[in-house]
Amino acid sequence: MGDTGCVHFAAYVKEYGYDSYSVVHAYFSACINKDARRRKALSCLCYKCGSSGPQLYSCLHCIYFACKGTHINEHYKHTKHFMALELCYGMLYCYQCRDFIYHSKCQAIAERHLRCEARSLDKSLSWRPWSPSRLEIDLLLKNPKRRHVTALTSIGLRGLLNLGSTCFMNCIVQALIHTPLLRDYFLAELHECTTKTAAKCLVCEVSRLFQEFYSGARGPLSLHRLLHLIWNHARHLAGYEQQDAHEFFIATLDVLHRHCKISMTELAANAAAA
Numbered sequence: 001m002g003d004t005g006c007v008h009f010a011a012y013v014k015e016y017g018y019d020s021y022s023v024v025h026a027y028f029s030a031c032i033n034k035d036a037r038r039r040k041a042l043s044c045l046c047y048k049c050g051s052s053g054p055q056l057y058s059c060l061h062c063i064y065f066a067c068k069g070t071h072i073n074e075h076y077k078h079t080k081h082f083m084a085l086e087l088c089y090g091m092l093y094c095y096q097c098r099d100f101i102y103h104s105k106c107q108a109i110a111e112r113h114l115r116c117e118a119r120s121l122d123k124s125l126s127w128r129p130w131s132p133s134r135l136e137i138d139l140l141l142k143n144p145k146r147r148h149v150t151a152l153t154s155i156g157l158r159g160l161l162n163l164g165s166t167c168f169m170n171c172i173v174q175a176l177i178h179t180p181l182l183r184d185y186f187l188a189e190l191h192e193c194t195t196k197t198a199a200k201c202l203v204c205e206v207s208r209l210f211q212e213f214y215s216g217a218r219g220p221l222s223l224h225r226l227l228h229l230i231w232n233h234a235r236h237l238a239g240y241e242q243q244d245a246h247e248f249f250i251a252t253l254d255v256l257h258r259h260c261k262i263s264m265t266e267l268a269a270n271a272a273a274a
Contacts, residue, residue, distance in 0.1 A: 003103065004104065005094075006096075009092065018105065020060045021060055021106055021109065024058050028044050029090040029110075029113075046065055046066050047065055048074070054088070055068040055087075057085065058085045058087055060081075062079065068086075082096045083095075158213050158217070167242075168242065168243050169243075170223070171245055172245055172252065173209070186206065187210055189207070191203050200229070201259060202230070202259055205229055209223075
């Protein structure tokens with residue numbers, strides 16, 4: 001199964017197209033406008049028990065709403081309608097595969113609906129994983145000499161030297177380095193330092209560590225600069241004694257938050273002044 005769903009969904013699309021999926025997703029999952037929200041509130045109920053959730057499915061063959069589990073399963077057994085849409089998250093489900101499936105065209109339709117929903121409610125879009133634009137894909141194709149990340153890659157996997165009872169720090173740093181949201185933020189170089197000396201900026205040091213981790217090198221890293229900065233900003237952690245990992249984690253997040261908050265405030269002030 002790839003980005004084109006499964007063979008059963010391909011057969012479904014050949015017979016029905018994408019219209020049913022698009023309408024159901026627009027009006028009963030994403031709710032693209034006020035009328036869609038009204039329709040969902042009035043009619044999005046299980047046809048068997050009248051329940052509104054917590055998790056409803058819609059048959060894409062005959063537009064039949066039913067609860068997760070027994071009721072939607074009964075509908076499938078009686079009608080052999082195998083494609084359904086889970087309405088809470090807008091995910092396709094194939095009853096012949098007994099699994100959720102992914103289809104790139106349906107995903108594009110769903111993202112368009114979610115943008116409409118966000119505009120209608122005057123809210124920001126929820127976080128979405130990065131996907132390359134057409135321009136970025138062209139650039140990647142024109143520059144084939146780059147590091148390839150495969151299932152067996154070691155990029156991002158590096159050991160950390162123990163600086164004397166600093167294993168508590170090492171385990172927290174490893175956890176932060178492999179947090180997808182932080183990784184995407186720092187590798188995209190979104191941090192703009194506003195301090196006079198970058199060497200004193202904890203966020204700059206964390207950004208440097210991300211670059212080091214994902215550089216492709218395999219040797220162990222020393223966190224002496226990070227440790228020194230933490231000592232300066234959280235003096236209760238200063239020294240080479242063993243510390244509580246959770247306390248170090250909270251202190252690090254607090255310092256990162258304060259630095260990022262200050263940076264964003266100064267950038268906004270500079271933009272307003274300009």
